[in-house]
Amino acid sequence: xxxxxxxxxxxxxxxxxxxxxxxxxxxxxxxxxxxxxxxxxxxxxxxxxxxxxxxxxxxxxxxxxxxxxxxxxxxxxxxxxxxxxxxxxxxxxxxxxxxxxxxxxxxxxxxxxxxxxxxxxxxxxxxxxxxxxxxxxxxxxxxxxxxxxxxxxxxxxxxxxxxxxxxxxxxxxxxxxxxxxxxxxxxxxxxxxxxxxxxxxxxxxxxxxxxxxxxxxxxxxxxxxxxxxxxxxxxxxxxxxxxxxxxxxxxxxxxxxxxxxxxxxxx
Ligand SMILES: [Ca+2]
Numbered sequence: 001x002x003x004x005x006x007x008x009x010x011x012x013x014x015x016x017x018x019x020x021x022x023x024x025x026x027x028x029x030x031x032x033x034x035x036x037x038x039x040x041x042x043x044x045x046x047x048x049x050x051x052x053x054x055x056x057x058x059x060x061x062x063x064x065x066x067x068x069x070x071x072x073x074x075x076x077x078x079x080x081x082x083x084x085x086x087x088x089x090x091x092x093x094x095x096x097x098x099x100x101x102x103x104x105x106x107x108x109x110x111x112x113x114x115x116x117x118x119x120x121x122x123x124x125x126x127x128x129x130x131x132x133x134x135x136x137x138x139x140x141x142x143x144x145x146x147x148x149x150x151x152x153x154x155x156x157x158x159x160x161x162x163x164x165x166x167x168x169x170x171x172x173x174x175x176x177x178x179x180x181x182x183x184x185x186x187x188x189x190x191x192x193x194x195x196x197x198x199x200x201x202x203x204x205x206x207x208x209x210x211x212x213x214x215x216x217x218x219x220x221x222x223x224x225x226x227x228x229x230x231x232x233x234x235x236x237x238x239x240x241x242x243x244x245x246x247x248x249x250x251x252x253x254x255x256x257x258x259x260x261x262x263x264x265x266x267x
Contacts, residue, residue, distance in 0.1 A: 025178055025179070025181040025183070026178055026183065026205065026207070026216070026219050028179075029178050029207075029216055029217075029218060029219045030217065030218045030219070031218070031219060031220075031221065032206075032208060032218040032219060032220040032265060033265070033266040034220055034263045034264060034265050034266060035263065035264050035266060036225065036261045036262065036263055037249060037262050037263070037264055038261070038262040039259050039260065039261045039262065040075075040077045040259070040260055040262075041077065041258065041259060041260075042253045042257050042258060042259055042260040044256045044257065044258045045062075045256070046060060046062040046071070046255075046256070047062045047063045047064050047067070047255045047256060048060060048061075048062060048063075048188075048239050048240040048253055048254060048255050048256075048257070049061045049062060049063040049101055049102045049103060049104070049114075049188070049239065049255075050070075050101070050102065050103040050104025050105065050113065050114075050143070050144060050188065050240075051104070051188060051239075051240035051241065051242045051251070051253065052104065052105060052106060052145075052190070052242045052243075053075065053242045053243060053244045053245070053251060054106055054126075056074060056075050056076070056246070057072050057073065057074055057075060057090060058072060058073055058074075058075060058242065058251070059071075059072045059104060059106065059111065059126070060072070060073075060104070060240070061101040061102065061103070061104040061113055062101060063100050063101045063102060063116065063255075064100060065097060065098065065099075065100050066097045068094070068095040068099055068100055068101035069092060069093060069094045069095060069101065070091075070092070070093050070095075070101065070104060070111065070113060070124070070129065071089045071091065071092045071093075072089065072090045072091045072092075072129075073089050073090055074090065075244065075251075091128065091129040092129070093124065093129040093131075095113075095115075095122070098118070099115045099118050099120065099122075100115055100116035100117065100118065101113055101114075101115065101116075102114040102115055102116050102141040102142055102143070102144070103141060103142060103143040103144030103145075103153065103154070103188065103189065104144060105144040105145050105146045105151060105189075106126055106146070107146045107148075107151060107165050108165070109125070109126045109127065110123050110124065110125065110126055110132060111123070111124040111125075111126045111129070112144060112146075112151055112165070113144075114141025114142070114143075114144050114153065115141050116140060116141055116142075117140055117141075118141075119136050119137055119138060119139075120134050120135070120136060120137075121134065121135050121136075121137060121141070121168055122134050123135065135167065135168040136168070137153075137163070137168050137170075139155050139161075140155040140156060141153060141155065142154040142155050142156050142186070142187050142188075142201075143186065143187050143188045143189035143198065144189060145189035145190055145191040145196065146165070146191060147191045147196075147211065150162040150163055150164065150165065150171060150172070151163040151164075151165050151168070152189060152191065152196060152211075154186040154187060154188075154189055154198060156184070156185055156186070156187070156201065157184055157185075157186070158175055158176045158177065158182035158183050158184045158186065159173050159174070159175055159176070160173065160174050160176060160186065160189075160196065160198075160209075160211075160214070161173050162174075174211065174212075174213070174214035175214045176198070176207070176209055176214045176215075176216065177214055177215060177216065178207075178215070178216040183200070183207060183216055185200050185201040185202065185203065186198040186200060186201075186207075187199055187200065187201040187239055188239045188240050188241055189241070190241040190242065190243050190250070191211075192243045192250075194211070195208050195209060195210065195211065195217070196208075196209040196211050197209070197220075197241050197243075197250070198241075199238050199239055199240075199241055201237065201239070202237050203237075203238075204221065204222045204223040204226040204227075204237075204238050205219050205220065205221050205222065205223070206219070206220040206222060206238075206241060206252075207219055207220075208220070220263075220265075222238055222252060225261060226238050226254065229254075229257060229258070229259065231254075231256070231257065233256060235255060235256075236254060236255045236256040236257065237254055237255055238252070238253075238254040238257075239253075239254050239255050240252060240253040240254060240255075240257075240260070244262065247262065247264075248264070249262050249263055249264045249265075250262070250263045250264075250265070251263075
């Protein structure tokens with residue numbers, strides 16, 4: 001028992017060292033300065049996996065087996081509190097119980113939804129959330145975004161996969177790094193003005209990535225705001241970056257977070 005406990009402690013220490021090694025490798029990256037200009041409620045039952053904005057509405061996917069769904073709702077804060085927010089979902093679609101919803105993106109008025117380990121991407125009509133088709137892929141699904149030509153997927157590693165939107169075949173991959181050190185655990189994604197933004201799983205930082213090289217060009221540290229939420233569940237991590245083109249700002253939230261924040265980048 002002692003031996004097993006020792007091994008357990010050792011592996012915990014290894015994990016801690018590994019993540020602090022990554023923390024250190026990003027510590028010297030250029031800090032992205034930002035300002036929180038607004039906040040609003042976020043429904044804490046949503047285990048946020050994909051998050052985006054289009055034409056005044058949020059589109060969000062929520063994970064976990066038996067509970068996975070995609071929803072849309074207006075950016076304008078409802079008069080009622082989040083507790084009544086389910087009434088104000090514009091559209092909602094549940095997944096079959098055996099699928100764990102992951103990253104979500106919009107391409108040609110279609111919503112593409114990854115699944116975690118099921119190897120299936122679902123394609124929905126963005127207007128009414130009806131299922132158009134499903135496609136298969138190999139590997140895990142974590143985050144998803146689009147540069148208007150290809151769909152870009154993360155799988156929890158330092159690699160990003162560029163998929164053909166019609167066939168979902170992988171056409172290109174890049175390795176995300178800062179000064180040659182791999183940046184792993186890339187999760188929710190957002191493509192904005194020629195750069196990919198990715199939040200790091202179990203970390204409160206968001207990296208800005210050059211999609212041509214995979215180089216991290218800046219780091220946005222959201223730790224202070226995340227810690228102020230005083231969330232108890234260790235899995236309720238920051239996960240959700242949605243660019244609001246009208247406001248030229250990012251909405252940032254997390255899994256089961258009670259709030260989301262509107263953030264402008266200072267140049
Ligand atoms: Ca996103």
